[in-house]
Amino acid sequence: MAPFLCASVVGPPALAQQPEFDAPVVLSLVRQARELRESPPPPSASVSYKARAEGHVYFYLDRDDGGEPVPMRVDQVAVDLFRSADGRTRQVIRALRRQELLPVQDFRYYIDRLTAVQNGFGDRIAIGEGRDVRDVPHPLGSEGEDTYRYRIVDSLTVSAPTLPRPIRVYEIEVHPRDEAVPALVGSVFVEADTGALVRMVFTFTPASYVDPRSDRIMVRLEHALWEETLWLPYRQVVEVRREIPQLDLPVGSVIRATLQVTGYEFDPLMEPGFFQGPRVTMVPYGAADSTEFRTGLMDRMAEEGLSPVSMARIEAEVRRQARARLVSGLPRVRVHADAFSSVLRANRAEGVHFGLGMSFTPRDRFRLQTLAGYQSAPGTLSGTLSGRLGTQHGLTTTTFELYARRLQDAGPRTAASGAVNTLSTLLRGVDYTDPYFASGLRLAIERGVGDGASITIGGRVEELSGATALWARGLGSGADQRPLRPVGEGVFAGADGELRYRWAGVPTWGAEAAVHAGMGRWDGGGNLTVLARLDTRLAARDLSRRVNLKVEAGAAWGALPQQMLFFVGGRGTLPGHGFRAFGGRRFVLATGEAAFALRPGWLTARLLAGAGAVGATPDALREDWSVTPTEGLRAYAGVGLSTLYDILRIDGAWGLPRGSFEVILSIDPRLRPYL
Numbered sequence: 001m002a003p004f005l006c007a008s009v010v011g012p013p014a015l016a017q018q019p020e021f022d023a024p025v026v027l028s029l030v031r032q033a034r035e036l037r038e039s040p041p042p043p044s045a046s047v048s049y050k051a052r053a054e055g056h057v058y059f060y061l062d063r064d065d066g067g068e069p070v071p072m073r074v075d076q077v078a079v080d081l082f083r084s085a086d087g088r089t090r091q092v093i094r095a096l097r098r099q100e101l102l103p104v105q106d107f108r109y110y111i112d113r114l115t116a117v118q119n120g121f122g123d124r125i126a127i128g129e130g131r132d133v134r135d136v137p138h139p140l141g142s143e144g145e146d147t148y149r150y151r152i153v154d155s156l157t158v159s160a161p162t163l164p165r166p167i168r169v170y171e172i173e174v175h176p177r178d179e180a181v182p183a184l185v186g187s188v189f190v191e192a193d194t195g196a197l198v199r200m201v202f203t204f205t206p207a208s209y210v211d212p213r214s215d216r217i218m219v220r221l222e223h224a225l226w227e228e229t230l231w232l233p234y235r236q237v238v239e240v241r242r243e244i245p246q247l248d249l250p251v252g253s254v255i256r257a258t259l260q261v262t263g264y265e266f267d268p269l270m271e272p273g274f275f276q277g278p279r280v281t282m283v284p285y286g287a288a289d290s291t292e293f294r295t296g297l298m299d300r301m302a303e304e305g306l307s308p309v310s311m312a313r314i315e316a317e318v319r320r321q322a323r324a325r326l327v328s329g330l331p332r333v334r335v336h337a338d339a340f341s342s343v344l345r346a347n348r349a350e351g352v353h354f355g356l357g358m359s360f361t362p363r364d365r366f367r368l369q370t371l372a373g374y375q376s377a378p379g380t381l382s383g384t385l386s387g388r389l390g391t392q393h394g395l396t397t398t399t400f401e402l403y404a405r406r407l408q409d410a411g412p413r414t415a416a417s418g419a420v421n422t423l424s425t426l427l428r429g430v431d432y433t434d435p436y437f438a439s440g441l442r443l444a445i446e447r448g449v450g451d452g453a454s455i456t457i458g459g460r461v462e463e464l465s466g467a468t469a470l471w472a473r474g475l476g477s478g479a480d481q482r483p484l485r486p487v488g489e490g491v492f493a494g495a496d497g498e499l500r501y502r503w504a505g506v507p508t509w510g511a512e513a514a515v516h517a518g519m520g521r522w523d524g525g526g527n528l529t530v531l532a533r534l535d536t537r538l539a540a541r542d543l544s545r546r547v548n549l550k551v552e553a554g555a556a557w558g559a560l561p562q563q564m565l566f567f568v569g570g571r572g573t574l575p576g577h578g579f580r581a582f583g584g585r586r587f588v589l590a591t592g593e594a595a596f597a598l599r600p601g602w603l604t605a606r607l608l609a610g611a612g613a614v615g616a617t618p619d620a621l622r623e624d625w626s627v628t629p630t631e632g633l634r635a636y637a638g639v640g641l642s643t644l645y646d647i648l649r650i651d652g653a654w655g656l657p658r659g660s661f662e663v664i665l666s667i668d669p670r671l672r673p674y675l
Contacts, residue, residue, distance in 0.1 A: 020151060021149040021150060021151045021175070022149055022150060022151070023151065023152070025152070026150045026151055026152050026172060027145070027150065029152075029170060029172065029190060029192070029195065030139070030140065030144065030145070030150055030172065030190075031145075032190075032194075032195035033140045033188075033190045033195035033196070033197065034140050034141065034142070034144060034195075035195070036194060036195045036196060037120070037140055037141070037197070038142070040086075040087070046085040046086065046087075047083070047085065047227075047230055047266060047267075048083055048084050048085040048266065048267055048268065048270075049081075049082070049083050049232070049264050049265060049266050049267075049268065050080065050081065050082050050264075050265045050268040050270075051080070051081040051232075051233075051261050051262070051263055051264045051265070052078070052079075052080060052081070052261070052262060052263040053078070053079040053080075053081055053116050053233075053259050053260065053261040053262075054076075054077070054078050054079070054259070054260060054262075054293065054294055054295065055076070055077055055079075055114075055257065055258045055259030055260060056074060056075065056076050056077075056257075056258050056297075056300055056304075057074070057075040057076075057077070057109055057113050057114065057255065057256070057257045057258075058071060058073075058074055058075075058254075058255070058256045058257075058258075058301075058304060058306055059071075059072050059073040059074075059075075059104070059253065059254070059255050060072055060253070060254055060256075060306055061251050061252070061253060061254075061674075062241060062251065062252050062253070062254040063250060063251055063673060064250045064251065064252070065250065067673060068670060069254075069305065069306055070102070070670045070671065071101045071102075071301070071306045072100070072101055072102040072104045072253075073098060073099070073100050073101060073102075073104055074098065074099050074101065074297060074298060074301070075096065075097070075098040075109065075114075076095075076096070076097050076098070076293060076295075076297045077093060077095065077096055077114045077259075078093070078094055078095035078096075078288070078292050078293055079091050079092065079093050079094070079114070079115060079116065079259070080092045080094060081116055081118060081233070081261060082268075082270065082274070082275070083118060084270075084275050087119075088275040089118045089119070089275075089279070090274065090275055090277065090278075090279055090280075091115045091116065091118075091279070091280050091281075092280075092281050092282075093114055093115070093280065093281065093282035093283060094283055094288060094292060095283065095287075095288035095292035095293060096114070096282065096283060096284070096285045096286070096287075096288070097285060097286055097288075097290070097293075097297060098285060098297075099297055099298070099600075100601060100645070101543075101601075101645060102645045102647070103644060103645055103647075109255070109257075110128045110129045110131065110132075111129060111280055111282075112126075112127065112128065112129060112238075113128075113238065113255065113257040114257070114282070115259075115280055116233050116236060116259050116261055117221055117233065117236055118233055120138075120140075120197040120200065120221065120223075121138055121200075121221075122138065122141075123137070123138055123141040123142055123143070124136060124137060124138065124141070125137075125138055125184065127217055127219070127238065127240070128211070128240065130210070131210055131211060132209065132210060132211055132214060132217060132240055133182070133204055133208045133209060133210060133217060134182075134210055135182055136182045136183060136184055136204060136208050137182075137183065139172075139174045139184065139188055140188060140190075140197065146177075147176060147177060147181070147183055148174050148175060148176055148177060148183065149174075149175045149176075149177055150172050150173070150174055150175075151172070151173050152170050152171065152172055152173075153171050153172070153173045153187070154170075154171040155168060155169065155170050155171065155192075156168075156169050156171075157169070158225070163228060164228070167191060167192075167193070167225070168191070168192040168193070169189050169190065169191055169192065169198050169199075170189065170190055170192055171187050171188075171189050172187060172188050172189070172190065173186075173187050174186055174187060174188060174202070176205055179205050179207075179327075180205075180207055181205070181207055182204070182205065182207050182208040183204070183205050183207075183208065184202040184203065184204050184205075184208070185202060185203055185204065185205060185327075186200065186201050186202025186203060186219075187199075187200070187201050187202065188200050188202075191231065194229075196223075196231045197223060197231060198222075198223050198231055199220075199221060199222050199223065200219065200220070200221040201219070201220045201221075202218075202219055203216060203217060203218050203219070203327075204217055204329075205327065206327055206328065206329040208329075209329035211242070212245045212329075213242040213243060213244065213245055214240065214241075214242055214329040214330075215241040215242060215243050215252055215328050215329060215330050216239075216240075216241050216327075216328055216329065217238070217239065217240050217241075218237075218238075218239045219236075219237070219238050219239075220235075220236065220237040220238075221233070221235075221236050222234045222235040222236070226264055226266075227266070232261070232264060233261045234260065234261055234262075235258075235259070235260045235261070236257075236258070236259050237256065237257070237258050238256070238257045239254060239255070239256040239257075240254065240255045240256075241253070241254045242254075243330055245330055245331055245334070246331070246334060246335060247334060247335050247336075247337070248334040248335060248336040248337075248358075248359035248369070249336075249337060249338075249674075250338050250339065250673065250674070251673075251674055256304070258300075258304070296541055296542065297542070298541050298542045298543055299541050301541075301543070302508070302510070307510075307539060307543070308510075308537055308539050308543065308546055308548075309508060309509055309510035309537040309538060309539045327364050328361070332360060332361045332362070333358065333359070333360050333361075334358070334359050335356065335357070335358060335359075336356075336357040336358050336359035336369050336370065336371065337355075337356060337357060337371070338369070338371065339418060339419075339673065339674055339675060340418065340419050340674065340675050341417070341418025341419050341421075341422060341675060342355050342356075342357075342371055342373070342418075343355055343356060344422070345418050345419070345421070345422045346422045346425045346426050346471075347407070347421065347422070347425055347431050347433055347435055347471070348425070348431045348433070348435065348467065348470050348471050348472065348481070348482075348484060349375075349377070349407065349433075349435035349436070349437070349467035349471070349484065350375040350376070350377055350378070350407060350435070350467075350471070351375060351376035351377025351378075351471040352376045352377075353373050353374070353375050353376070353382070353407075354373060354374050354376075355371055355372060355373030355374070355382070356371070356372065356373075357369060357370045357371035357372060357384075358370050365389060365390040365391070366387070366388070366389045366390075367387065367388050368385070368386070368387045369384075369385075369386050369387070369388075370383070370384065370385050370386075371383060371384045375405070376471075377467075377469060377471035378467070378468055378469065380405060381404070381405070382403075382404055382405040382406060382407075382437075383403070383404050383405075384401060384402070384403040384404075384406060385401070385402045385403075386399065386400065386401045386402075387399065387400050395447055395448045396445065396446070396447045396448075397445070397446045397447075398443075398444070398445050398446075399443070399444050399445075399446075400441070400442065400443045400444075401441070401442045401443075402440075402441055403438065403439060403440065403441075403442075403462075404439045405437045405438075405439055405465075406437065406438050406439070407433075407435055407436075407437060408435065408436050408437065408438050408464075408563070409433045409434060409435060409436075410433075410434040410436075410485075410563045410564075410565075410567050410580065411564070411566065411567070412531065412552065412554060412566050412567075412568075412573075412587065412589075413572045413573055414432075414433070414572065415432035415433070415570065415571040415572030415573075415579070416432045416571065416572065416666070417667060417671075417672040417675035418675055419667075419675035420665075420666060420667055420675065421433060429472065429481050430481070430482075431481070431482065432571055432572070432579070434484075434485050434487075434563065434567070434580065435467060435484070436464060436465065436466050436467065436487040436563055437464070437465045437466070437467070438462045438463070438464055438465075439462060439463045439465075440460055440461050440462025440463060441460065441461055441462070442458060442459070442460035442462070443458060443459055443460070444456055444457065444458030444459075445457055445458065452501060452502040452503065453499070453500065453501045453502070454499075454500050455497065455498070455499050455500075456497060456498045456500075457495070457496070457497040458495070458496055458497070459493075459494065459495040459496070460492075460493070460494060460495075461491070461492075461493045462491070462492055462493075463490070463491050463492075464487065464488060464489055464490060464491075464492055464561055464563075465487075465489050466484070466486060466487040466489060467484050470483065470484050482579070485562075485563075485624070485625050486562070486624050486625075487561060487562060487563045488522070488523070488560075488561025488562050488563060488564075489561075490522065490523060490561070492520055492521070492522050492561065493520055493521045493522075494518055494519060494520025494521065494527075495518065495519060495520070496516065496517065496518030496519070497516070497517055497518075498514060498515065498516040498517075499514065499515050500512065500513070500514040501513050501514075508538060508539055508540065508541060509536070509537070509538050510536070510537050511534065511535065511536040511537070512533075512534075512535045513532075513533065513534050513535075514531075514532070514533045515530070515531070515532050515533075516529075516530070516531040516532075516533075517529070517530050517531075520560075522558075522559045522560055522561060523559050523561075524559070525558055525559030526558050526559065527556065527557060527558030527559050527560045528556070528557045528558055529554065529555070529556045529557075529560070529564070530554060530555050530556075531552070531553070531554040532552070532553050532554070533550070533551070533552045534550070534551045534552075535548070535549075535550045536548070536549045536550075537549075543597070544596070544597040544600065545594075545595065545596055545597070546594070546595045547592070547593070547594045547595075548592065548593045549590075549591075549592045550590070550591050550592070551588075551589070551590045552587075552588070552589045552590075553587065553588040553589070554566055554586070554587050555585060555586050556585045556586075557585070562620070562621055562624060562625065565583055565584060565585055565618075565621060566583060566584060566585070566586070566587035566614060567580040567582065567583040567614070567625075567627065568580065568582050568583075568587060568589060568612050568614050568630070568634075569581040569582050569634070570662070571662070571664055573589060573591075573610075573612060574589075574610060574611075574612055574634050574635070574636055574655065575608075575636050575638065575651070575653035575655065575662045575664055576636040576638070576653045576654050576655025576656070576659035576660055576661065576662050577634055577636070577655040577659045577660075580625075580627065581626075581627060581628070582614040582617075582627055582628060582629060582630045582634070583614055583617060583621055583625060583627035583628075584614045584615050584616045584617035584618070584621070584627075584629050585615075585616035585617070585618070586614065586615045586616045587612065587613065587614045587615075588612060588613055589610070589611075589612035590610055590611055590612065591608075591609075591610035591612075592608070592609050592610060593606060593607070593608050594606065594607045595642070595646070601644075601645050602643055602644070602645075603641065603642075603643055604641065604642045604643070604646055605639070605640075605641060606639065606640040606641065606642060606649075606651065607638075607639060607640075608636070608637065608638040608639065608640060608651060608653055609635070609636065609637045609638070610635065610636055611633045611634065611635035611636075612630070612633070612634060612635075613629075613630045613632065613633050613634065614629055614630050615629045615630070616629070617629045634655070634656070634657075634659070635655075635656040635657075636653045636654060636655050636656060636659065637653065637654055637656060638651055638652050638653030638654060639651070639652060640652065640664075642668075646668050647667060647668045647671065648667065649664075649665070649666045649667070649668065650663065650664070650665055650666075651663070651664045651666070652664075
């Protein structure tokens with residue numbers, strides 16, 4: 001018989017929300033569930049089974065701001081689950097395989113990353129063989145009522161033609177009585193009539209974490225209904241996020257283990273003494289044939305929000321909202337840096353910049369971060385104080401920034417990451433920025449709107465200033481160094497908004513669209529700027545072939561500082577043409593890239609192409625920046641190779657028409673936010 005999931009058919013709520021904790025009705029339900037777990041089943045109700053489970057373990061870099069994750073390793077596991085009529089269990093891992101997507105040190109996962117929880121956990125919960133979490137009382141265990149408070153927050157009804165009657169399930173919210181002790185925080189779902197465990201969704205108090213690197217751990221267990229009376233394991237997800245405890249970087253590492261159990265066979269014939277063997281046995285990696293797996297190693301990457309096409313990443317949006325409700329196990333005060341180039345960088349305006357900061361999390365969902373730096377060329381200090389406040393449900397995030405002499409660059413795109421630009425400046429004397437400084441205040445509010453959409457509104461007041469001297473001391477300094485371009489100086493005040501929509505759910509295709517509009521006041525006059533972007537990605541399920549197409553367009557009206565207009569040409573926009581040789585108030589740019597893995601992990605071939613145009617160039621901009629309109633489309637075409645899991649890239653592009661050949665050395669764009 002096929003299983004029924006606990007939420008397969010949902011009727012109207014059967015019980016109003018109980019706002020008070022430990023009401024008699026909820027304590028009665030908890031005690032019923034505890035007695036069911038602790039009492040051995042009568043012979044007539046005992047069950048033995050064999051089932052098949054298959055799942056994946058994903059190891060990836062996770063950005064603090066919910067941005068695009070970077071997968072590093074994917075594992076796949078196939079497991080056979082066994083249970084005897086008297087409750088003994090055994091699991092046999094019969095197939096394991098993995099693929100590295102970035103160079104990572106080889107390591108062994110804890111065994112419970114690869115196996116299923118067959119009994120809804122024991123009386124005390126452990127994660128990671130007890131090295132992540134251990135000795136946490138189960139809310140339906142013998143110490144539950146001494147450790148937790150309970151209240152009913154929701155109910156649902158499961159019904160189907162084959163069921164003799166509808167089944168009612170209650171969601172019980174669980175909170176520790178003392179958050180300073182090891183305990184879980186979350187919800188348990190139990191069947192009203194029997195007290196059977198249907199689902200668990202929870203995290204832990206900071207005191208629960210054994211590993212000091214633990215930021216958060218989330219667990220989701222789901223059971224399915226078999227034979228009309230048996231709630232048995234169906235799906236589980238365990239997600240562990242870690243960071244360096246002493247250092248606040250904008251990224252952490254995540255291990256997410258998923259497992260789905262199907263194909264139950266009841267009362268199977270098993271050899272005598274079968275359950276006297278080890279609780280878990282396993283084969284070595286790669287020892288089993290690939291036919292042992294029902295799905296491909298990379299098949300679920302998009303659904304998990306980890307494929308290059310997963311730009312909508314609805315699952316990731318859910319995780320971002322869940323993070324807002326969690327209490328981190330990391331220290332509240334840490335050394336802070338938001339990127340490598342915040343610590344050390346070099347360019348024509350600052351010379352060599354040294355910086356570092358601190359972060360402070362005074363309470364849940366609120367974080368303060370500071371960054372201070374020294375700019376060697378002008379001999380001045382720079383600094384930023386920023387804060388981020390999230391709401392309880394994670395739908396709205398408010399941020400503010402106070403900044404002094406913050407380095408800015410002309411747009412619409414930066415040409416290189418801060419780290420790559422530093423190397424280019426020091427080794428070749430070529431700085432791919434048109435720098436200026438901003439000092440002021442910015443406030444912004446971002447809110448999720450439906451599935452895959454978000455809206456951001458904000459405002460800023462800032463004083464803009466240019467560099468006072470050209471720093472030209474790199475090893476390649478000389479005739480190739482571009483002069484500093486003059487920038488508009490003064491006070492700029494403005495407000496802006498952005499609407500983004502992301503599509504998800506298709507394993508081989510994803511897209512994101514955004515519209516940004518800003519209005520402001522500059523030099524006694526008003527202005528308006530509108531930008532639009534469409535980014536689409538396609539990939540084979542095994543990621544051996546990938547295509548990325550992006551279209552951008554923008555227009556500006558009114559009084560604006562010159563550096564806030566649009567510039568294209570050269571690296572970052574139209575390689576093969578002069579670097580930012582074209583500028584104006586209107587622009588359109590379309591770029592594309594196709595990648596084909598020749599030897600996965602070590603050699604990938606790439607095809608590049610793009611075209612763009614800029615117009616409505618003010619006379620003052622022509623004179624001060626030595627730029628012109630494109631006078632029609634300018635284009636490029638090129639080829640490239642990448643190695644070391646696509647991290648290191650070398651491309652050659654020809655500018656069309658009347659362009660030249662340009663060689664471009666770069667790093668995987670996914671790593672740019674960290675550099």
